[in-house]
Structures are given as C-alpha cells and as structure tokens.
Amino acid sequence: MSDAPVSYAPSGGPDEVCSYEDTVAAYDPVLGLEVHVELGTKTKMFCGCPTEFGADPNTQVCPVCLGLPGALPVVNETGVESAIKIGLALNCEIATWCRFARKNYFYPDMPKNFQTSQYDEPIAFNGWLDVLLEDGSTYRVPIERAHMEEDTGKSTHVGGATGRIHGADYSLVDYNRAGIPLIEIVTKPMTGVGDRAPEIAKAYVGALRDLLRALGVSDVKMEQGSLRCDANVSLRAKVGDDPGSEAQQEVPLGTRTETKNVNSLRSVERAVRYEMTRHAAVLSAGQTIVQETRHWHEDTGVTTSGRVKSDAEDYRYFPEPDLVPIAPDREWVERLRASLPEPPAQRRRRLQETWGFSDLEMRDVVNAGAVELIEATVAAGATPAGARKWWGGELARRANADGRDLGDMGVTPAAIAQLDGLVQSGRLNDSMARQVLDGVLAGEGMPLHVADARGLAVVQDDGALTEAVNTVLAANPDLVDKIRAGKVQAAGALIGQVMKATKGQADAAKVRQLIMDTVAPEQG
Amino acid sequence: MSTLSRDDVAHLASLARIALSDAELDRMCGELDVILDAVATVQQAPTEGVEPMSHPMPLTNVTRPDEVKPSLTAGEALSGAPEAESDRFSVPRILDED
C-alpha cells in the first residue's frame, strides 16, 4: 500500500556510505521483511469484480471497491482459504477467531479513505520458514504474522518537468487494482544474520516466492508487482564474532529504516546492503538514524529519504463493522493442511536423492529455476544427469543471455528427453547435440526430426573412420613423431583434423583410440 | 477539563488533510473538547464483566464464492467523478510516490 505522506527530508547530495567490510566489522545488522503477495483469485477480496491484469482503466470496479455509500462488502472465501494455506505453509498458528479492521488514511489510491486490513488479530501468526543459503546451510526466518488485506488503486502523475511526482499538476487514478486480495507476510526481527544479511534477505524472498508458487495461490510475478517487498534494516553495535551469540542478542536494536517497493530478488540484496552501509556511515559519524521510509532506486542502486514513518495510531484502526469475524473451524483448517503440496525444501531434498545430484549440482539447478523442468524431462524418459546437463547448462546459459525464463525458451521437456536419448544411444555426440538443439530452438521440430533433416549422426562405421585416421596420420608425420616421443598431447591436433575430415560426425573418444592404437600402441 | 492540545488538533487535521488557520485551530480545540466531554459520559457506564463488542449479530464466516459478477463500465464508474481524463479519476496532485 502507499500511505499518506507526512513530510519530506530536504534533498541534498548523495548519502555517505561506509565500505561493506567496515560496516560488518563494526555493526550487527538486524532485518525485518514485509512481503505483500497478490492472490490469484478470480475476484477481488470483498466484491465480485474480476482481477485480470492489464484491463482497460476502471472497467473492473463496482460500488464496493469504489467505496460508494451504502455498498456492502462480502469476503471472498477462496481468499480466506489461500490466507490459511499460506499461514500453514509458513508453520503458523491459525486464528480461531479474527476480524478485519479499517486502516484509515486519506490518499486517493483508496477511494474509501481506508484500507480494509487486519490489525491485532491476523489470521495466521507465529511461524517460520527455513531458507537454504548458497553455502548449503539453512537460516530459519521467524514469521510474525500473515494477514489479509486489499490492494490499492494505481495513480499516474500528469504534468511536471520530469513526470515524477514532485511538480506533477494532477494525478489520474485507475481503481481496477483496488480491492485485489493481498496477503502481507511479516517477519519477526531476523537476528544473527551477520555479514550474510543481504544474502539471507534475498534467499528468504526467493524461498517465499517458490513456496507461494507451489501453493498455487498466486502467479508471483515480481515484475508485474504481484510480489512486493519492503525491507527493514537496523544496525547495532557488534559484540564478538558470533552474530548468534547471547551477548550480541542482548544489545538493544538500533533505529530502523524501511525501504519500500524493492521488487526483484537482486534488488532486495542490493537494497539491504546499501542501507547497511548508509546506516554505518551515519552511526560512525556519531549521528542518529531517522526512522523513516526510504525509496529504492533500481538504476542508481541507492535509497533516498521518503517520509517520516507514521505511527500505527495515526491510522486509527478499528474493527470493520461491515464484515463479520472469520472463525475458521479446525476441520476446515485440517482439510486445507491436508491439501498442501510437499514443501519446496523437502521436495528438493527428495528429488536430489532420487536424481543422485551433488549439493552443488542441486543448488545450480535450483538457482537456474530448472527443478520442475528436469522433473518433467526425467518423467519423459531422460537420464537425470542428461536432463541436468541441458537445462542447467546449455539452456540456462542461453536463457540468461536472452534475459528469458528457462520455461519460455520454446523447448519442451519431451524434446530434451528425446535429445538425451539420441546422445545416450550414441547417435549424436555433444557438438551434434548442440546443433540439434539449435534446430529445435529455431522451430525445426523435435530432435530426431532435426537430426535426420540436418543429416547428423556419429560415424559408427570403423572402416570409414580408420581410413580418415590413416589419411590424417600420413599427412602429419611430424605430429606422429612427437606422439611417439611421448608428447601425447600432440594427438589433439590430429583428432581435430579427423573430426574436420568427418564433418564432426565421428566420436572423438573413438578417434583418439584409433590414433593411439596406430601410432603408439604401448602408450594408448 | 481540556484533553486535546492544540498540537493534537493540528496533527489530526493533517491526517485528515484539512488545512486549518491558527484561528480555526484555536476554535476547534475548544469545540472538540466540549464534544469529548459529552462523549466521556458514556465511559461512566458500568462495563465490568461485559465483553467488548464490535458486531451486534453473532455471525461469523459470511463469505461468497470466488465467482465474477458484472462490474460497472468505466463511464458508469466515472459518472459521479468531478473530473476525469482518459477513463481515470482526476485528482489534485499527490505528493508521495506510488
């Protein structure tokens, strides 16, 4: 949500920052993350308006979500179910009875002049989420609460020299987004993170994204704003070298700042790192941190002062009289618990074991977003190692270079399974397989078809290959002498020539074997 | 008995986005105090052993299925708007970023 502005700090030059090394040498960071996720329900939280992304302005609105007098909201049952599922997946307790509350503020993004939210009675509270870090260790993120609320409208600012809000003459508001169900997930202060604070923040949001996707409650597209993150950062004096020590936990928390709308995993990591170094510079100069919101600037990688943070009492929360309390009976909760998919972390462990991947291999696959694709490819008959090699290697590289999702590359798990089969059977060698993949990506059809059409097959006929080897050996007596003198690496040049002579259709290992057998049988 | 300070009233006015002159602030301070005193009478009601109540009907879990209902057209939605442009509500410039 965007709250009402209170005041701006004067804009000066860029803020001073310390080096990251100096920051973590002197201070102990504490994080708090607030994540808003837009649910993927068909309708809004309190009315039957559709929630489709990209509709014409103000065509998905009604008297309820426009806050017209006399309109009566009614809760979306699927929205409540999704909230409970999220709470259960985050190992939370589920409230036996809870209410909605009005969060009052005057700002045109909410036509009602309040946002329907939950205050001191969240539907889910007191949970945790285990997050896998790059070095293979796990950090347990303590979850304070997950509560139900609604999204706000979207403003476009017109006029002004820069198109930015300062100097805008007026604003245009589209309320299609107002009322779309949101779940706000709030962590408890994350302590003991030490110099890994930025990594842990990123890993948590990534793990949450995977979890929400697995639950099927949201499409979780950060670039479309269906998952948004606010990052709270504070520093306190460092005591000793163990951020988890008891002595460290006894040091009171420092003043925090809240960096709003950090909307990509990479930005979460960068914004936390930046705020840590900025806080350190302020504190090291003997000054104090102002409790305020900060704006994150993706392009420059810095935050700037937003507004002084409003106190909760300024929102004058009170129970929403138009919505009756939600009291999920235990049978319902247990039914939802039974419907939960296998948690992503557990599923990963199971798949890693089944596939026989090392920790490092599995982590690369997870980071490449290839787990589901490999699973489908193995199900289509590929070897796990083959599936990993293509999705985690060649395709991940190409997806990365094109800035695309691995799943949007235009190649199916069935095609990769067929390609792996052609390699496993010896029909294709690695370089041919890559050529076949080029063909598949270019829309030439399935791998078998591409291989046939391009005439790609490893030469299995020893007679033809032996002839090619002998021709190359006869043309290169100097290299043959070198090999005989013990310089086995000279064989590489010969292999290259044979491969060239056979248009890459020979099996390189076999060529090597033939050369060594002919030239220096005792060294082969 | 004065319970509201002038600063309190100024703060409330800023939350409500109402601009008050110094004279208005002084007047509102007095008027709101009278109102608060009147409402304070309610606090004398004996409430010991009475549960706070936000909803008079003993209802819970009133929900609707997640089914799309027709929305208004943009024209209908904007028919009551003092100003509109490009099928959007036009409002005075706002200061914060979205």
Ligand SMILES: [Zn+2]
């Ligand atoms: Zn509506």
